[in-house]
Amino acid sequence: MEYSVRVLERTWLNSETFELTCTRPEGFAFAAGQHVRLSCDDLEREYTIVSATHEPFLRFLIKRVPGAGLSARLAEIMMHGLLRLGKPTGYLTFQPTDKTSVFIxxxxxxxxxxxxxxxxxxxxxxxxxxxxxxxxxxRPLLEGAALTWVGCLSGEDTARRAGSIFHGRVSTYVSDHLPHGNYTFYLCGSHPMIHDMTHLLDERYPAARVYSEAYS
Ligand SMILES: Cc1cc2nc3c(=O)[nH]c(=O)nc-3n(C[C@H](O)[C@H](O)[C@H](O)COP(=O)(O)OP(=O)(O)OC[C@H]3O[C@@H](n4cnc5c(N)ncnc54)[C@H](O)[C@@H]3O)c2cc1C
Structure with a gap:
C-alpha cells in the first residue's frame, strides 16, 4: 500500500534537525511510535511519525545527514512537493503494564x-x-507528560542551566543515578547507544523487558 502526500511545512529545530509536516491521507491510521517508508524519486528511507495519532497532519523529526541521501533532499524539498509514503510498521509502541516505563x-x-x-x-x-x-x-511536551524528565547533555562546553539537566551520557545516568526498580525500558537512537545500553540494562536490570529500535 502506498500513499502520496504533499509537503506543507519545514521548521528547523536546530542547525541540523528539522520537522517536516505533510498532508495525512484519508483513512491513514497508525500507532504512536510507528514509522513509515518515505520515498522521493529514487530514494527511500524509514522515518518515525512524531505527530499524535489524532492530528490532521503527519509530522516527522529529521536529522540532515551530510551527503546526497534522502534526509539532505528533504532538507531542501520545495513546499507542496510530493512524497510517497508506505504503510506504518514497527513495534516500538507503548505497552501498558504495572511497571514504570523508562524511555531512553x-x-x-x-x-x-x-x-x-x-x-x-x-x-x-x-x-x-x-x-x-x-x-x-x-522538551515542553515531554517534560509535561513525563513523571521524570532528564536531559542528558554529552557536549563538553554546554552552558549550565537550572532544571533537570544531567551533564553526561544517558548510559552514565543509568549506571550512576537510576534507582533500582521494576521497569520496562524503551530505547531508540543510534546502534552504538542501543548496543551499550542493552548490555548495561542486562547487567543492572536482568529481569526487565527491553524494547528497542536503532536508526543508524
Ligand atoms: C525504523 C527506523 C526509523 C527511523 N526514523 C528516523 C527518524 O524519525 N528521523 C531521522 O532523522 N532518521 C530516522 N531513521 C534514519 C533514516 O531512515 C535514514 O537512515 C537517515 O535519514 C539517513 O538517510 P540518508 O538517505 O539521508 O543518508 P544515507 O546516505 O542513507 O546515510 C549516510 C550515513 O549516515 C548514517 N546515518 C543515518 N542516520 C543517521 C543519524 N541520525 N545520525 C548520524 N548518522 C546517520 C548512515 O548509517 C550512513 O552511514 C530511521 C531509521 C529506521 C531504521
Missing part, C-alpha cells in the same frame, strides 16, 4: 516518544540524550 533516546531517536506523549501516554521516565540544549527537541 538520543538525538532524533526521541521521535517515537514524542508521538506517544502527544497521543496521551504519560507518567514515564524519559532520559533524553543530546549534545547540547538545542538537541532537546519537544
Amino acid at each position: 533516546a538520543t538525538g532524533v531517536g526521541v521521535a517515537p516518544f514524542v508521538a506517544m506523549a502527544a497521543s496521551g501516554v504519560h507518567g514515564f521516565i524519559l532520559l533524553q540524550g543530546a549534545r547540547d540544549h538545542s538537541g532537546l527537541f519537544y
